[in-house]
Amino acid sequence: MLTAAENDMLTKVGPGTPMGRVMREHWIPAFMSSELEGPDGSPLRIRLLGENLIAFRSTSGKIGLLANNCPHRGSSLYFGRNEEEGLRCVYHGWKFDVDGRCLDMPAEPPESDFKDKVRAVAYPTRERNGVVWAYMGPRTEPPPLPDLEPNMLDGETYIWTALRECNWLQALEGDIDHAHLAFMHLGSVTPEDVEPGSFDYFTVRDRQPRFRVIDTEAGTAYGAYRPVEDDQYYWRMAQFLFPCYTMIPTGLLGVQVLVQGWVPVDDEHTMFWHISKPVDRDTAERTGSTSLVGSNNILGSNNHPRFLPNTTDWLGRWRLADNFGNDYNVNREIQRNGSFTGIDGINLQDQAITESMGGIADRTKENLGTGDLMIARTRRRMLQACRDMMEGTPPPTVDKPELYRTRTGGVLLPRSVDWWEGTAHLREAFVEHPELAENSDALLFLRGTGFGPSRG
Numbered sequence: 001m002l003t004a005a006e007n008d009m010l011t012k013v014g015p016g017t018p019m020g021r022v023m024r025e026h027w028i029p030a031f032m033s034s035e036l037e038g039p040d041g042s043p044l045r046i047r048l049l050g051e052n053l054i055a056f057r058s059t060s061g062k063i064g065l066l067a068n069n070c071p072h073r074g075s076s077l078y079f080g081r082n083e084e085e086g087l088r089c090v091y092h093g094w095k096f097d098v099d100g101r102c103l104d105m106p107a108e109p110p111e112s113d114f115k116d117k118v119r120a121v122a123y124p125t126r127e128r129n130g131v132v133w134a135y136m137g138p139r140t141e142p143p144p145l146p147d148l149e150p151n152m153l154d155g156e157t158y159i160w161t162a163l164r165e166c167n168w169l170q171a172l173e174g175d176i177d178h179a180h181l182a183f184m185h186l187g188s189v190t191p192e193d194v195e196p197g198s199f200d201y202f203t204v205r206d207r208q209p210r211f212r213v214i215d216t217e218a219g220t221a222y223g224a225y226r227p228v229e230d231d232q233y234y235w236r237m238a239q240f241l242f243p244c245y246t247m248i249p250t251g252l253l254g255v256q257v258l259v260q261g262w263v264p265v266d267d268e269h270t271m272f273w274h275i276s277k278p279v280d281r282d283t284a285e286r287t288g289s290t291s292l293v294g295s296n297n298i299l300g301s302n303n304h305p306r307f308l309p310n311t312t313d314w315l316g317r318w319r320l321a322d323n324f325g326n327d328y329n330v331n332r333e334i335q336r337n338g339s340f341t342g343i344d345g346i347n348l349q350d351q352a353i354t355e356s357m358g359g360i361a362d363r364t365k366e367n368l369g370t371g372d373l374m375i376a377r378t379r380r381r382m383l384q385a386c387r388d389m390m391e392g393t394p395p396p397t398v399d400k401p402e403l404y405r406t407r408t409g410g411v412l413l414p415r416s417v418d419w420w421e422g423t424a425h426l427r428e429a430f431v432e433h434p435e436l437a438e439n440s441d442a443l444l445f446l447r448g449t450g451f452g453p454s455r456g
Ligand code: FES
Pocket: 070, 071, 072, 073, 074, 075, 089, 090, 091, 092, 093, 094
């Protein structure tokens, strides 16, 4: 349970708020490269951390991200003309380059130097492997981009985003809330339904896992463990990384390469990001890794959600077709006889339930149990980060991009092995583990039934 002031501190991200400052010290995923038209193409409305911004690609291909309101008299640059290395406001023709410099003020006399004194608010951007990153922080020289493996490896990347209509924190907390897996997602699955010895089998055989929770330099981590045969534990490990990332354990530790982001659009809307390296089907099947888009009749057919057509509205990107307005198309018949929720697909179940808590969940009325250890610890860690930020110190993740070089997943370990220290080599990013992908004996116990692309 939090005080109202603490809940505010954790959830509000507008300019000047403590959490808003923590976010702004970091690079933030703003939109997918594919969303923005080519050079001199149409601008794009992007709301990020509660700020309305206009993205455009200049003639030479650079990406500008300007405050929506023109610094002259505030008309929206969305209607601007994207031409010759700049976006020209159509009201009086002022023109701005990607850095916010005013290139032209055609209504002013030629001898005026007014244009050298006016700047549009412009945030630096970087484009890497399909993701456009924005830096909205105070430094003139931005910090390095985070070393997030799935956004750095060559080759095919699996990226998708979805708008969630609630505050970023409750959406993120759904990803580190391990206890709900065995209920909301797997509540009607019995051990007889799944392959003996698979990860799902251990999960539904024992719905009260024990937990270990630790602080890491990048954020927090948990291990949920269940006793299995041969003096082993089945461990599922997940992490929170500042400012808004999760790494969840849908696949095999050492093989799974995945990160999820919970990027605040504003205080009551969040852009969910999934970025992972697709595992080849063969390996995925043998390891129970779940980076493949797939269907699963136990978990629902809709693990990759259906989207409404995008609109140009501030909140018009990546809205789900199954949403609050149609009760997420809950099917009560299936709820009685099939799945725990009657809502189709893991992602949609998470979406429905986190949105159902309200725009900003009221954490002053909660009653946290032992299954909520990770959530409680992560909040404490975030509150401390907010307080440090108010003293001027951002989290270490800002200047240590290497802290993001990590992985998560599920693994069977002898009971004597320390879950965190003993798996350091498996958590290292940019390391291949052919022995895991090839040794089918080692994998005998590691097969899952497939969790869809994004959830655990
Ligand atoms: S309001 Fe943009 S040029 Fe006047």
